[in-house]
Amino acid sequence: xxxxxxxxxxxxxxxxxxxxxxxxxxxxxxxxxxxxxxxxxxxxxxxxxxxxxxxxxxxxxxxxxxxxxxxxxxxxxxxxxxxxxxxxxxxxxxxxxxxxxxxxxxxxxxxxxxxxxxxxxxxxxxxxxxxxxxxxxxxxxxxxxxxxxxxxxxxxxxxxxxxxxxxxxxxxxxxxxxxxxxxxxxxxxxxxxxxxxxxxxxxxxxxxxxxxxxxxxxxxxxxxxxxxxxxxxxxxxxxxxxxxxxxxxxxxxxxxxxxxxxxxxx
Amino acid sequence: xxxxxxxxxxxxxxxxxxxxxxxxxxxxxxxxxxxxxxxxxxxxxxxxxxxxxxxxxxxxxxxxxxxxxxxxxxxxxxxxxxxxxxxxxxxxxxxxxxxxxxxxxxxxxxxxxxxxxxxxxxxxxxxxxxxxxxxxxxxxxxxxxxxxxxxxxxxxxxxxxxxxxxxxxxxxxxxxxxxxxxxxxxxxxxxxxxxxxxxxxxxxxxxxxxxxxxxxxxxxxxxxxxxxxxxxxxxxxxxxxxxxxxxxxxxxxxxxxxxxxxxxxxxxxxxxxxxxxxxxxxxxxxxxxxx
Amino acid sequence: xxxxxxxxxxxxxxxxxxxxxxxxxxxxxxxxxxxxxxxxxxxxxxxxxxxxxxxxxxxxxxxxxxxxxxxxxxxxxxxxxxxxxxxxxxxxxxxxxxxxxxxxxxxxxxxxxxxxxxxxxxxxxxxxxxxxxxxxxxxxxxxxxxxxxxxxxxxxxxxxxxxxxxxxxxxxxxxxxxxxxxxxxxxxxxxxxxxxxxxxxxxxxxxxxxxxxxxxxxxxxxxxxxxxxxxxxxxxxxxxxxxxxxxxxxxxxxxxxxxxxxxxxxxxxxxxxxxxxxxxxxxxxxxxxxxxxxxxxxxxxxxxxxxxxxxxxxxxxxxxxxxxxxxxxxx
Numbered sequence: 001x002x003x004x005x006x007x008x009x010x011x012x013x014x015x016x017x018x019x020x021x022x023x024x025x026x027x028x029x030x031x032x033x034x035x036x037x038x039x040x041x042x043x044x045x046x047x048x049x050x051x052x053x054x055x056x057x058x059x060x061x062x063x064x065x066x067x068x069x070x071x072x073x074x075x076x077x078x079x080x081x082x083x084x085x086x087x088x089x090x091x092x093x094x095x096x097x098x099x100x101x102x103x104x105x106x107x108x109x110x111x112x113x114x115x116x117x118x119x120x121x122x123x124x125x126x127x128x129x130x131x132x133x134x135x136x137x138x139x140x141x142x143x144x145x146x147x148x149x150x151x152x153x154x155x156x157x158x159x160x161x162x163x164x165x166x167x168x169x170x171x172x173x174x175x176x177x178x179x180x181x182x183x184x185x186x187x188x189x190x191x192x193x194x195x196x197x198x199x200x201x202x203x204x205x206x207x208x209x210x211x212x213x214x215x216x217x218x219x220x221x222x223x224x225x226x227x228x229x230x231x232x233x234x235x236x237x238x239x240x241x242x243x244x245x246x247x248x249x250x251x252x253x254x255x256x257x258x259x260x261x262x263x264x265x266x
Numbered sequence: 267x268x269x270x271x272x273x274x275x276x277x278x279x280x281x282x283x284x285x286x287x288x289x290x291x292x293x294x295x296x297x298x299x300x301x302x303x304x305x306x307x308x309x310x311x312x313x314x315x316x317x318x319x320x321x322x323x324x325x326x327x328x329x330x331x332x333x334x335x336x337x338x339x340x341x342x343x344x345x346x347x348x349x350x351x352x353x354x355x356x357x358x359x360x361x362x363x364x365x366x367x368x369x370x371x372x373x374x375x376x377x378x379x380x381x382x383x384x385x386x387x388x389x390x391x392x393x394x395x396x397x398x399x400x401x402x403x404x405x406x407x408x409x410x411x412x413x414x415x416x417x418x419x420x421x422x423x424x425x426x427x428x429x430x431x432x433x434x435x436x437x438x439x440x441x442x443x444x445x446x447x448x449x450x451x452x453x454x455x456x457x458x459x460x461x462x463x464x465x466x467x468x469x470x471x472x473x474x475x476x477x478x479x480x481x482x483x484x485x486x487x488x489x490x491x492x493x494x495x496x497x498x499x500x501x502x503x504x505x506x507x508x509x510x511x512x513x514x515x516x517x518x519x520x521x522x523x524x525x526x527x528x529x530x531x532x533x534x535x536x537x538x539x540x541x542x543x544x545x546x547x548x549x550x551x552x553x554x555x556x557x
Numbered sequence: 558x559x560x561x562x563x564x565x566x567x568x569x570x571x572x573x574x575x576x577x578x579x580x581x582x583x584x585x586x587x588x589x590x591x592x593x594x595x596x597x598x599x600x601x602x603x604x605x606x607x608x609x610x611x612x613x614x615x616x617x618x619x620x621x622x623x624x625x626x627x628x629x630x631x632x633x634x635x636x637x638x639x640x641x642x643x644x645x646x647x648x649x650x651x652x653x654x655x656x657x658x659x660x661x662x663x664x665x666x667x668x669x670x671x672x673x674x675x676x677x678x679x680x681x682x683x684x685x686x687x688x689x690x691x692x693x694x695x696x697x698x699x700x701x702x703x704x705x706x707x708x709x710x711x712x713x714x715x716x717x718x719x720x721x722x723x724x725x726x727x728x729x730x731x732x733x734x735x736x737x738x739x740x741x742x743x744x745x746x747x748x749x750x751x752x753x754x755x756x757x758x759x760x761x762x763x764x765x766x767x768x769x770x771x772x773x774x775x776x777x778x779x780x781x782x783x784x785x786x787x788x789x790x791x792x793x794x795x796x797x798x799x800x801x802x803x804x805x806x807x808x809x810x811x812x813x814x815x816x817x818x819x820x821x822x823x824x825x826x827x828x829x830x831x832x833x834x835x836x837x838x839x840x841x842x843x844x845x846x847x848x849x850x851x852x853x854x855x856x857x858x859x860x861x862x863x864x865x866x867x868x869x870x871x872x873x874x875x876x877x878x879x880x881x882x883x884x885x886x887x888x
Contacts (some may be wrong), residue, residue, distance in 0.1 A: 058770060058773070058774070077773065077778075078774050079773045079774075079776050079778045081774075082775055082776035082777075083776050087774075087775075088774055090770075090771065094767075094768040094770060094771035095767075095771075096763065096764050096771065097767055098766060098831065099760065099763055099764070103760055103763075106757075106760060107757075107760045107764050107772075107775055107777075110760075110761060110775050111775070111776030113757045115756065115757050117758075117785075120756045120758050120759075121749045121753055122749075123752040123755075123756070127756065130757075131756070170775065174775060174776060296687075302687060302690075304819075349866055349870060353869065353870045353873055355873075356869075356873035356874075357873065359826055359830065360826065360873045360874070360875075363823055363826045363827065363865070363869050364866050364869045364870060366823055366865070367862045367863070367865030368866055369862070370861055370862035370865065371858070371861075371865075372862070373858055373862075374856070374857070374858025374859035374860075374861070374862055375859055377855065377858060378855055378856070378859065485816070489694075489815065492691070493695070496687060500687050527702070527706045528702065528706065530698060531698075531699050531703065534695035534696075534698055534699055535695075535699065537692075537695055538681075538692055538695050538696070541684055541688055541692055542684075545684050545685070545688055546688065
């Protein structure tokens with residue numbers, strides 16, 4: 001399988017996660033081709049966020065393997081996943097409210113900036129240069145996401161929509177080859193949701209692999225190359241948007257009849 | 267060997283009961299306000315010292331004890347009303363520093379109202395030691411153990427059967443939800459401080475005949491009570507009791523079998539060991555973060 | 558206005574214009590501090606006040622380090638007096654008992670404390686909140702009891718003598734000399750800690766304070782960073798402890814007491830957490846205040862407690878952040 005070694009390729013094998021007696025994820029196997037946009041959908045409680053947490057090392061699987069670019073990351077701590085090139089945003093925002101907007105994004109670059117203790121304590125010219133570059137790159141990203149005007153504002157001054165974009169900027173700052181977005185459009189109005197749509201397309205265009213958890217079917221159907229449907233922690237269906245949309249099991253468990261979905265998202 | 271063992275257990279349980287009562291005070295206040303009340307030990311001191319004063323003033327023992335508990339409760343209510351309620355929107359750390367200020371203030375007042383010397387309350391039923399299972403036990407120890415059992419039973423009834431008690435439990439589980447169903451959270455806060463102060467005073471009155479009392483006995487007792495509450499799991503009432511008794515027994519065993527100088531070291535080493543194995547205390551619920 | 562993902566041309570130039578004129582906050586603090594220290598001898602009237610200033614400086618060194626741990630990294634330590642005392646005792650033992658030259662003894666004591674903090678820190682920092690507080694508290698108490706009990710090594714409750722500090726063969730004596738040493742040490746501490754805060758490592762610490770999960774997910778090894786903050790703050794406490802030992806000529810176990818640890822945390826919170834200036838102000842006010850209040854004799858404790866309570870009730874974020882917010886609202 002080519003998914004194995006290619007940059008941004010993810011493979012999940014027989015992945016399971018149980019919390020006591022609750023099987024949040026059961027025996028999940030699928031692959032994400034590099035450079036594609038893969039969406040994960042399913043009713044609430046299906047295990048979507050649990051899956052994201054597993055794919056970023058926040059939860060340890062009770063069984064199965066996670067392979068990223070051919071490397072087995074199973075059981076490693078979350079920062080190891082990040083260092084390997086995986087970035088994510090959170091469903092419940094985890095913005096660093098005790099920092100400014102630009103500092104949030106600069107923090108996202110952490111894995112790219114090895115800095116020794118002595119240069120840090122003495123603030124050597126090399127470190128100062130590193131900081132200037134870091135700030136410049138962060139500002140670029142803020143510009144890309146329309147937040148540059150508030151770069152030096154404290155993060156807690158931003159409205160909800162801006163905070164969601166800030167989290168994306170922070171995740172992008174680490175130059176991830178795989179980006180996991182957990183409900184990026186949740187709580188956004190249709191205009192803002194369309195911008196997220198554009199953003200995801202742009203990212204996919206640059207070769208970043210994107211895995212998206214979303215309820216907004218309009219967004220999902222429009223932007224995805226493939227869709228994974230979860231139900232009660234199990235893989236219900238996997239395929240192209242057209243195939244998934246027509247799949248009777250999916251319609252039954254989640255989507256409802258096709259025309260209902262379109263009316264709801266108009 | 268047998269008699270010695272009984273001796274240590276009796277001594278340990280006695281001191282442990284006191285720690286349990288103080289620890290309960292910490293957990294009750296923590297549940298209502300997320301605050302660690304560093305003045306909790308001072309309530310113990312106020313209880314003991316007030317009883318001494320009232321007794322000297324001629325009050326009969328039962329009234330002196332009752333009066334001491336009332337004095338401490340009033341101080342607790344004042345602390346809650348004047349300081350904690352006013353600062354309730356502040357960071358938990360700020361509130362803790364306020365209670366630290368309160369403990370210094372109360373010690374300062376105690377120095378003025380009383381003096382710096384050590385006082386003793388006469389024991390409730392005399393000094394004559396009893397022989398039980400081969401060990402020598404002072405009757406006051408039995409009073410301490412008995413009173414603690416009675417108080418725990420009373421508290422259990424209070425939290426399960428009375429409106430105020432149930433309101434306090436509800437608030438400790440979810441403050442916002444409690445407010446939304448109409449519970450007066452301010453009243454719960456006041457009641458918690460009052461109750462914690464009363465418990466502290468009872469502990470002070472019970473232990474004063476054995477361990478004496480002075481203006482600064484609150485410091486170490488407060489510390490041990492806090493340790494007991496943490497050991498058992500902060501916020502858990504059975505935890506505070508188990509933690510207090512365990513701490514008392516550890517100290518007794520440490521003093522008896524190793525050295526009395528190192529009894530506190532042994533106790534704290536064990537607490538550290540327990541925390542490494544169970545980071546939320548013996549009875550603490552293991553909480554996770556939802557992301 | 559900001560809801561588009563399109564290019565915003567004006568933002569960056571606005572930012573760079575203001576940046577060219579203003580100094581970084583950490584540079585401003587350093588300059589201000591240097592000015593205050595340099596101006597000191599012009600206003601200090603006698604030896605007693607020099608003594609107070611020196612003690613303020615030593616307390617400030619501990620507080621700046623403790624603030625890094627509590628205010629920035631969001632951890633807690635109720636046992637830092639233990640590190641302070643061990644710095645003093647380590648220096649005392651090395652100089653008095655083993656004849657090690659004073660500066661080497663200072664370095665050795667600090668290194669030993671850093672090692673202890675490193676070893677103890679790994680398991681302890683897995684705890685959170687009040688449990689971490691209890692563990693550090695326990696640690697501090699264990700240190701103070703051991704120091705008081707092992708009298709053959711440590712001189713017991715009465716402590717032990719410390720020989721004078723010698724620099725290049727000359728014994729450092731007198732308040733004036735110590736004033737410059739204390740001031741210099743404080744400046745160096747503020748320089749180093751400010752640099753740490755305004756760096757990738759500093760941002761990593763502040764990040765894990767707010768959300769450990771989010772920090773991990775950006776690649777930050779939170780356990781390693783917490784340990785770093787712990788070791789740095791412990792080392793600074795040891796430095797202050799060693800300097801105090803040389804300055805006063807003796808060490809006692811009381812320096813490791815739980816009450817002293819509480820005092821240190823109070824100074825940090827009182828001055829304002831996550832503010833280096835706050836740590837210095839907190840140390841200054843709470844070192845000077847008891848001296849000022851001795852005029853009240855028996856009422857000293859009552860007054861101190863009342864003032865502490867009142868300040869925290871009316872300035873809940875601490876002195877410096879509250880004052881800073883007041884001034885920024887006017888401008």
